[in-house]
Structures are given as structure tokens and as C-alpha cells.
Amino acid sequence: MSESQTTTIVYNDKITRQFILASVVFGVVGMLIGVIAALQLAFWPANVSEYFSFGRLRPLHTNAVIFAFVGNMIFAGMYYSSQRLLKVRLPSDLLGAIHFWGWQLIIVSAVITLPLGITQGKEYAELEWPIDIAIAGIWLVFAYNFFWMLKRRNEKQLYVALWFYIASIITVTVLHVVNSMVIPVGLFKSYSVFGGVQDALVQWWYGHNAVAFFLTTPVLGIMYYFIPKVSNRPVFSYRLSIIHFWALVFLYIWAGPHHLLNTALPDWAQTVGMIFSLMLWAPSWGGMLNGLLTLRGAWDQLRTDPVLKFFAAGVTFYGMATFEGPLLSIKAVSSLAHYTDWIIGHVHAGALGWNGFMAAGMFYWLVPRLYGTKLHNKAAANWHFYIGTVGILLYVVAMWVAGITQGLMWRAELPEGGLQYGNFLETLIELRLMYWMRLVGGTFYLLGFVLMAWNLFMTVKSGKAVDGSIEVANIGLAPEKNRKTWRELAVAQPMQVSALVLIVTIVAGFATSLAGGAMLVTLVAVLILIVVFQSLKEGRIGPSWHSIIEGRAGFFTVLVVIAVLIGGVAEIVPTIIASPSALKSTTNVPYTALELEGRDIYIKEGCYNCHSQMIRPFTWEVARYGAPSTPEESVFDHPFQWGSKRTGPDLAREGPLKSVAWHYEHMLDPRKSSPGSNMPPYPHMATNTIDFGDTEGKLRGMRRIGVPYTIKEVQLAESSANAQAALIVQELKDTANVTIAANTELVALIAYLKRLGNPPIVETPEGEEAVPAAEETK
Amino acid sequence: MSSEPLRKDEIQGQIVHVYDGIEEADNALPHWWLATFFGAILFAVFYWMFHETFPVADYPGETYAKASLAALNKGGPVTDKELMTLTEDAPMLATGKAIFMKECAACHGTKAEGIAGPNLTDEFWLYGGSPSEVFATITDGTPKGMPNWGPKLGKGATKQVTAYVLSLRNTNVAGKASQGEKWIAPTE
DSSP states (O other), X not given: OXXXXXXXXXXXXXXXXXXXXXXXXXXXHHHHHHHHHHHXXXXXXXXXXXXXXXHHHHHHHHHIIIIIIIHXXXXXXXXXXXHHHHTSOOSOHHHHHHHHHHHHHHHHHHHHHTTTTOOXXXXXXXXXXXXXXXXXXXXXXXXXXXXXHHHTOSOSSOOHHHHXXXXXXXXXXXXXXXXXXXXXXXXXXXXXXXXXXXXXXHHHHHHXXXXXXXXXXXXXXXXXXXXXXXXXXXXXXXXXXXXXXXXXXXXXXXXXXXXXXXXSSOHXXXXXXXXXXXXXXXXXXXXXXXXXXXXXXXXXXXXXXXXXXXXXXXXXXXXXXXXXXXXXXXXXXXXXXXXXXXXXXXXXXXXXXXXXXXXXXXXXXXXXXXXXXXXXXXXXXXXXXXXXXXXXXXXXXXXXXXXXXXXXXXXOBOTTSSBTTOSHHHHHHTTHHHHHHHHHHHHHHXXXXXXXXXXXXXXXXXXXXXXXXXXXXXXXXXXXXXXXXXXXXXXXXXXXXXXXXXXXXXXXXXXXSHHHHHHHHHXXXXXXXXXXXXXXXXXXXXXXXXXXXXXXXXXXXHHHHHHHHHHHHHHHHHHHHHHHHHHHHOOOOOOOHHHHHHHHHHHHTTGGGTOOOOOOSXXXXXXXXXXXXXXXXXXXXXXXXXXXXXXXXXXXXXXXXXXXXXXXXXXXXXXXXXXXXXXXXXGGGGTOBOOGGGHHHHHHHHHHTTOOOOHHHHHTHHHHHHHHHHHHHHHHHHHHOXXXXXXXXXXXXXXXXXXXXXXXXXXXXXXXXXXXXXXXXX | OOOSOOOEETTTEEEEEEETTEEEEBOOOOHHHHHHHHHHHHHHHHHHIIIIISOOSOOHHHHHHHHHHHHHHSSSSOOHHHHHHHTTOHHHHHHHHHXXXXXXXXXXXXXXXXXXXXXXXXXXXXXXXXXXXXXXXXXXXXXXXXXXXXXXXXXXHHHHHHHHHHHHTTOXXXXXXXXXXXXXXXXX
């Protein structure tokens, strides 16, 4: 080799500084909105306007915290650590700037559109299709820059943090693209191409893995970089990082259906969701162990260093949340906890404890270094930690108590039959104190965060932006001797074993016989034998297969893609295949034009944030709401509206129970008919109008994604909507002496609510099926 | 990764990699961790076997169906209201349909279009069309040759099959011509 020359590489740290600033600003905004939403639940008059009612603010809160606060935080951490781990500057400053400004523009568009009620009605994926396209574009810019950086790296081997970044970037792309597949019916309106059960499955495959690959894996990567860096201690175990990384990436993607336990989702998919969630427990704790045990020999630093306090507590909260998660995924536990505040407590243990504290630790450490100075006030950082911890505990305990209380009250049956708390409101009013306690906890946490914002601002003011640099000998990667080909790597023993285990598992999973059982037992035996065999095999010569692929970014990435795709394909494809026959055999009838418009109002107001439309097969649930929901009933629902939380009662069979006059009263002043309710009033719906001229386009869109409207129904949408609205107006006049315009949002919403659980009886002779859309349009 | 010899840490043991100054040790996995990892996998395998491979354990829907059948077998006299509620209960209807296909389809047809027995999909009834009259007909049989199903099926299953029959009313499947009197639902 020739005389080694060193080159100075200056990192692009500007982008890290920008993302940190954005994260702190949007963190304050997102948490403030969260506090307001918490206030609204405890004190309904806080729903001050149409634009800031709970149903519209809650999606803004979740989107702001996930994509603006944590999003900007992970970008900051990933850009900072990746450049250093790869010993290379970000290849394109321009693409980096596009990523930064594009992402902020997306956030601003969310802040504008969500209060306006422009939403797709799918949780954590509310943003409408033009914004979704922008997200995909900006994400690809980020991905391009990142993989370009991998290609130009001056460090052969990829450190574990980078594995997590690769998995995050790949998987979020797949999740976002699949879940955002819609048919636009206007610039700000679209319908999911998936309907009913299918949409539920895709949505929670996405929703769960947004938690996994947006809130968890990037932050695990950040943990792997910053905890050893800050504590100056060696990472506990390389082999643990290998096993927990692959287990996490492979298993996580399957666990989505645990959000749909005991619903109309096919039982096999529910079982898959449950067992994969349980299997996730140990891999998640693997991450916690590698974080906490890295601090062995550094525990004394925790007393003095606020950064390590935040990291240690953050990782501990991660461990707590990832134990609670599998617990909640057990069907029996879910029957108690689902739809209650327990779930809200669970997410906030993760979001406030894990994400919020990891972010705080990272910011307190990075900002002084990025500005060549010292933290302005260490005592304030310690205070932030204590206020924040108390805040989380108050919040989480309040939600545990509220959730378990309400869950138990819902299911309390009298010995002679019937419900002990037959009125839903009784179970809500019981929680009022806990809702105030949650508000106090959330406010504490926000105050701590504001303290941090001030502290960081003062730190920035006292310093000057500096970019890190490094001296690198020999730019580029040296050519390898005996470089293994892709083919050699792909047929190596670990690949053979993985493929074998996978194939046997899949085949055995389908079996429903003695043979299947025998195969499953054999599989388990083989698994154990392999592990034993591997552990006995010592003194390997040469680098292990895994250390080879750590040096092969392309091969590694392909393996990650395969690992995350298997679960998604296995779960989603069967329901998509079954979909046409489900649509063909259904006896359900699509919504009328007016009902569809009413449903769009339901989505616009975010009713799904507090009302479910999915009755589970339990006697107490049937006693309260009626017969268990079936897949049939939501077969034309694009998007599905099963909901995930019952701050109000289930509405799946609401239609026949209440009169149009009741709904009218209830929407204008919920407390008139339901004393003690915390539902926001909706007087604006009585005056806001709908242009039925657009209804035809909506039905046409629905028809294109398989809802069997006839051409005639589509063409007559406007007159049909007007005619049905006139009937409701007349009924309101006759029964309540109310005068309301026929084209108001309220009339349409009432039409929709009356339809729920009350499908029209159609008298079509057997054997005559609706002509499929494709044939008719020819 | 630097090429200098790697040190041994007194707590974490031998360092195996260094990246950007971050040292990585390679400690063995704690046994309790391995136990939870493999324990959960084993549990998953057996749970799947119990529910899917050998469906010995009931799913929530099945548990509910059994509990509701037990509840149906108890209770006082059958009312129209109870039977009409059952017609909106999908799992009940599914069970009712299964019983119908097994026991009733031979005489009434798989689409209830009528063979030896009358068409059940129209509005006309020989022995009364109110829900409790249909239930009584199925329970006690008819002079024309329909057996009394009550003792054989039990009260609960009879209710379920009644609910299924009621759900077919007015679906007007082409088949045997209408017999009996037209039944009109009483207005409330």
C-alpha cells in the first residue's frame, strides 16, 4: 500500500441543528395540543370552536408528536450519528435541505388541514392524499441521501445503530405507501382502496408498525450510539444486538392485529397478532438490556449527569411499555383494556417516557457540542427530569385507573342478568377525577419540556455553531481479498437454517391435522437442537457470516427487506385475495348518497376518535350494544370506522335506537339528552352546507374501488341525496317542530347515524347479482 | 473499525469492535432472557396448535355462541321480541342456518324454496306467521307430516332455527307456490 494520506472530513452538522430546533418547537406545540385535548375530555366547554374540537385536535396532537416531534428528533440523531459511524459527510447538502424544509412544510400543512377537518379518517394516517404524496417524496429524498452515504462510507463494517436506521427507512416506506393507497375524489378528499376488514388489517399493520419503525427502531439506533458515547462505556453485547435486531425486525411486522382482538377480523389473524406480540417481549427487552447493561460501571454518573438520567429512565420506560404491550395483546386482557384509557396510558408511557426522554437526553448532550459550549443550566435539566418523571407517572397511573375502572364497569353484569351500569354515562362520569389528574400529569411534562426549550435556547445563545470533523486515512473502502459473492452469502448456513425454519413453520401453520401437529413439534425440536448445536460450536475460524454481511450494506438491506415483507405479505395478502368473493356474496347494501355524505361528516369531525363501530362477542357487550358486529356490516366501509377508543358508546347499531329528533338535539347540545357527557357540541353542523353536486363524484370513486353502485345510482346521486334529505327535514319538522335546511351537514350525518345497524331490506330475487363495475362500464 | 489490538474492559470483558470511539463487548446472553425468548416462542407454537392445528380451544365468537345457546335454553316463554332480536344476531343466524341445512332442507329445500314442505321465503304461512307461531310450529310439528323438532333440537336450537327461518321472510326465492294466509307484521 502506498504512503497513507489523511483527509479531513467535515460533517454536515447544520442539518442536525436544524432538526433539533424543529423538534423542540413542534414538541412544545404537539404537547400543548395534547394538554388542550386532555382539558377538553375533562371539561367539555374547552371545545371552543368547530376547528378545535376534540375530534379534530386529537389527530393533530398524535401527528404532531409522532411525525413532527419524534420525526425531527430521529432525523437529527440519525444524521449526526450516521455520518460519524460511516466516517463520511452527508453526500448531498441540498437533498438534506430539501428533506428538512420539505418535512417542515408537511407539518405545517398538517397543522392547517387537520383542524379544517380534511382527513382520511385513519389513525396516524389522517393526512390527505396530496400531503401523503409529499411525505413519500420527501422520505425518498432522505432515503436516497442515506443510502448514498452508505455507499460512500469510509468504514467497512456497519455498527448496530445503522442496522436499525436501515430497517426504519425501508419499512416506513413500505408501510406508508401501502396504507395510503386511496382513490381521490377531490383535491382534499379520498377514499381508502381497502374496505372493512381489509382496511382494518392494513391500517393496524401500518399503525402498529408506525410505532415500531418510527418511534422504536430509529430511537433504538440512537440509543446504541448515544448511551455508550455519553457514558464512555462499552456496549454490553454484540451478539445480543444481532439476535434482538433480527427478531425485532422480523416479528414486529406481524403484531398489528393485536389492535383488533375480539373484533370481526378473522380469528386466525387475531391469533397471529397475539402470539407474535408475545414473542416480541424478549427481543424488545434485548434492546433494553443492551442499553441498561452498557451503563454497568457508569451508574455513579447517573447522579451527576442529567443526560444519563434521561437515557436510563427512557430505556426503563421502554422496557415497561414493551412488557405492557405483549400483556395487552393477550385476548383476555384485551377484552378488558381495549377501547379504554389503559391503551392511552400505555402509548404515553412509550411516547413520554421512551421517546420524550431519549429526545431530551440527546438534545442536552448534542446542543452544547453543536455550539461549542456548555449546557447553560445543569440544575434546570435535572429539574426537567424530575418534573417530567412525576408528570409521566401521574399521567400513566391516572389512565391505568381510568381504563381498568371503566373496563370493569362495562362488563359488570347483575346476577339475574342485565348490566350493572346500563347507562354508558355512568362509566364515563366515574372517570372525571382521573381525567383531571391526567391533565395535571401532562401539564407537568409540558412544563419540563418548556424548561428544556429555554435551557437549550440559552445554551445556543452562549455558543457558536461548530461542525465536527475527523481525519480519515485512505478514503473509500479497500478492495477485499477473497470477497464473498452474493451467491455465497445467500446460500450460507444461517440463510439455509432461516429458510428451513420459515418454510416448515409456514407449512405447519396451515396444517389442521395430526401431521401438522407432528410437524410443529418437530420444528420446535429442530429449533432447540440448532440452538444447542450453535452454542457448543466454539473456536470458529475466520469472521462469522454475520460480521461479513455487516460489511455488505446492499446485501444487509436486502435481508432486512425480506424480513419485514414476510409478515406483511402473510397477513394482508389472504384478506385481499378473499375480498372479491366477500364483496360478491354480501347481502349488505351500499350507503345511499346522503348517508355517504353523512359518513364523510362523521370522518371529518373525527367521531372515530371517541366512538367505535365494532361490537365484540361478549354477553355484556351484546347486552349494551346489540349482536356482535360481522365483517359483512363494514364490507363497503372505505375507510373502515371500527374505532379504537370508546370515550362515547359504540355506534354500530345506533340507527334503530334513536329518533332523528334525538340526534338533532344531541348534536346541538349533547348534555340535554345525555347529562354528564363530555362530547363537544356541533352547532355548526346545522348551518354548514354540503354541495350535493359533488356527491356523484364520490359515488363514482366508491364504485371504482368495488362498491357496487349502479351507473344509475351514481348519476342520480344528487337528486337522491336531496330527496332523502327532504324526508329527514320533514320528519324533524313533524316530530320536533324544527326547521333546518336540507343540504346541511347535520341532516346528512343524521341520515348516516340512522343507517348504522339498520341496513335497508332489499327485495332482489335470488341469483340476480349486481353487475360488476368493470363489465358495466365497457 | 480500527486495526489496533482491542482492549479488555474490566466489567464488560473483551472489546470486539470500536466504531467512532464506541466500544462493543460481546457478553453472553443472560439465561433468563433466553428463557423468556424461547418460552414465548414455544407458547406461540402451542397456542397456535390449540386454536388452529387442533381446534380444541374456542375463539371468543364460539365461546359467546355457546354461552348464548345455554342462555336460550333457559328462560320463560318464548316471545316475538326475543325471536326478532335473534334475527339480528349473526352468530345465532349462522347456527340456525347450519341446523336448517342439516334437518330442514330435505323437505323445504336448501334455499327454503319449498319441496315437500312449503316455501318459507314468501309472506304466506299455513300455521301463522308471527315469530312465536313459527317457533310453535317447529317445536310441535304439524298434522300434515312435519315432525315435532322441539324435543330433538331443544329450546335453544329451535329458537336459532326459527330466527333463521324468520330472516328468510320476504326474500321471495323462486320455488314452490305460496300456500296459506298472508301474514302482515302488526304495526307498533
